[in-house]
Amino acid sequence: xxxxxxxxxxxxxxxxxxxxxxxxxxxxxxxxxxxxxxxxxxxxxxxxxxxxxxxxxxxxxxxxxxxxxxxxxxxxxxxxxxxxxxxxxxxxxxxxxxxxxxxxxxxxxxxxxxxxxxxxxxxxxxxxxxxxxxxxxxxxxxxxxxxxxxxxxxxxxxxxxxxxxxxxxxxxxxxxxxxxxxxxxxxxxxxxxxxxxxxxxxxxxxxxxxxxxxxxxxxxxxxxxxxxxxxxxxxxxxxxxxxxxxxxxxxxxxxxxxxxxxxxxxxxxxxxxxxxxxxxxxxxxxxxxxxxxxxxxxxxxxxxxxxxxxxxxxxxxxxxxxxxxxxxxxxxxxxxxxxxxxxxxxxxxxxxxxxxxxxxxxxxxxxxxxxxxxxxxxxxxxxxxxxxxxxxxxxxxxxxxxxxxxxxxxxxxxxxxxxxxxxxxxxxxxxxxxxxxxxxxxxxxxx
Numbered sequence: 001x002x003x004x005x006x007x008x009x010x011x012x013x014x015x016x017x018x019x020x021x022x023x024x025x026x027x028x029x030x031x032x033x034x035x036x037x038x039x040x041x042x043x044x045x046x047x048x049x050x051x052x053x054x055x056x057x058x059x060x061x062x063x064x065x066x067x068x069x070x071x072x073x074x075x076x077x078x079x080x081x082x083x084x085x086x087x088x089x090x091x092x093x094x095x096x097x098x099x100x101x102x103x104x105x106x107x108x109x110x111x112x113x114x115x116x117x118x119x120x121x122x123x124x125x126x127x128x129x130x131x132x133x134x135x136x137x138x139x140x141x142x143x144x145x146x147x148x149x150x151x152x153x154x155x156x157x158x159x160x161x162x163x164x165x166x167x168x169x170x171x172x173x174x175x176x177x178x179x180x181x182x183x184x185x186x187x188x189x190x191x192x193x194x195x196x197x198x199x200x201x202x203x204x205x206x207x208x209x210x211x212x213x214x215x216x217x218x219x220x221x222x223x224x225x226x227x228x229x230x231x232x233x234x235x236x237x238x239x240x241x242x243x244x245x246x247x248x249x250x251x252x253x254x255x256x257x258x259x260x261x262x263x264x265x266x267x268x269x270x271x272x273x274x275x276x277x278x279x280x281x282x283x284x285x286x287x288x289x290x291x292x293x294x295x296x297x298x299x300x301x302x303x304x305x306x307x308x309x310x311x312x313x314x315x316x317x318x319x320x321x322x323x324x325x326x327x328x329x330x331x332x333x334x335x336x337x338x339x340x341x342x343x344x345x346x347x348x349x350x351x352x353x354x355x356x357x358x359x360x361x362x363x364x365x366x367x368x369x370x371x372x373x374x375x376x377x378x379x380x381x382x383x384x385x386x387x388x389x390x391x392x393x394x395x396x397x398x399x400x401x402x403x404x405x406x407x408x409x410x411x412x413x414x415x416x417x418x419x420x421x422x423x424x425x426x427x428x429x430x431x432x433x434x435x436x437x438x439x440x441x442x443x444x445x446x447x
Contacts (some may be wrong), residue, residue, distance in 0.1 A: 003175070004045070004119055008052040008064060009080070013421075013432045014105070018051060018101075021107050035059030039067055043350075047075055049117050051110070054081035056090060059374060062091050068233045069096030071439040076117035080105065086142045089145045089153035090160060090186045104439040142178050143326045146316040147408040150310055152179065157308045160186035165258065167243075167303045168281040170310030173358030176281040179308060183279055184237040186240065192236030195229050200242030209266050218267025230263045230274050237277040243303065244284035244295065251296045278303075299381040313355040320351045323359060326364035327386065335370055342378045344415050348408070349380055349387050361428065410438060 005027045009015045015031045023027045030045070032038040036058055038050065050068055053207045054061035065077045079092040082103035089100045098117045101109055142149075159166060160183050177196060184194040199207060211216075213228030230238060246254070257263055260279060262271045280303045289295035313320065324342060332339040342350070355361055369382040410428070417423040425435045 002028050003048045004028040006038060006047040006050040010034060010056045017433055025111055034062040042068060042072060049076045053080045054079060062095060064093060065097050066095040067176055076118060078113055086153050086182045087154055089157040092307045093157040100154055102147060104436050106440060142182050143323050144319040146319045148278050148311040148316050154306050156183060164305045165278045165303055166306045168308045171312050171358055173308040173360030174312060175359050176310060180239040180279045186278060186344060189236055193233050194234040194237045196239040197229055198241050200245035204247040207250055212263045212265050214266035215268040229274055233276045234274050237279060240280040242282060243280040243290060244282040244286055251299050255299045313358045317351050319345055323362055323367055324350050327363050331367045331370040337370060338376055338377060339370060339373055339377055346378050346380050348381060349383055353387050
């Protein structure tokens, strides 16, 4: 039988576009403009897949997902949103969503996701009950809606509740500890301890005593007994940052912990069982270290059961405005300053800069600007001189390409209209569907 799909979105252009594309794939497609209407239709008709937006006025997409899965457990639900976050991804998948995709839509991604959902759907077995999981209302700390970050959210949402070891890879300053903390927060054991250890800052000897503890008399100065951080993190999560910097001795001992989940204190004889989730991170290429013989191959594979790769900030420039505003609010509040926003010129400086120090450098830049600012808006003169110098050097090397000029103008129009798609399309002289295609092409988002 031809698969039947239900598209749910309050935006008429998006509904029509999705309906047209999915019908072109050979599916039977029905469309609804709200969650309640979709639930009414699903009650009287059979659908294999529902594709729903998150932000809708009468009933949001998470509530729609929960209701559909409770009544029709066979149905696969794909959630779409332009407001990406770890919490949205986790909540959607927790309530039964098959997958999570971002807007503006990548139509090839939508088609591929629908095909995967059809191949993996469960047989219909009548009405069922929801999982009853409580809504997650804690504040998000991971900021970004770029396709690369949406992929991170997907992986995080799927692996958060498992005990599997996770390896987070990325350059310094990309937010590896934030991702580790998010994994812990959504792990099912968030009330237990999250212990972070900077392995790169300690010698093997000090690291061993920190991780495993010691008994009295184990070494000079060991006047008493001390628990190690693995014991402190028992029933919680331990985050081993810069794992690629540990030496051969510690690699061997850590391998034993990951195999048996037991530790022995320095100078002690007793093996102590620990129930701890291990998350590791590195800014080095562990695979290359394995090839050169400086990192154990068995430990490498034990650590990378699941791998999350964090992109550098230069590869997710569409997230820079979100991050900048996030840090602006944080440091304005801390410094008791009423700074409302960055000017368009200041934001252009931020988005054009290379950010070799990644998110950490951007955060420090905004913190400095807020501390020194005397007005209620941050402008170019409030930013660090090196940003302006870098941009000037780039401009002196040659004129921007035509594609870059188009991208900047499109971003300018969106900023001027506050992200209003209809107004932006009118100014640009294109229809809304064409504007959505332009947004995808240039990696921009309407918000």
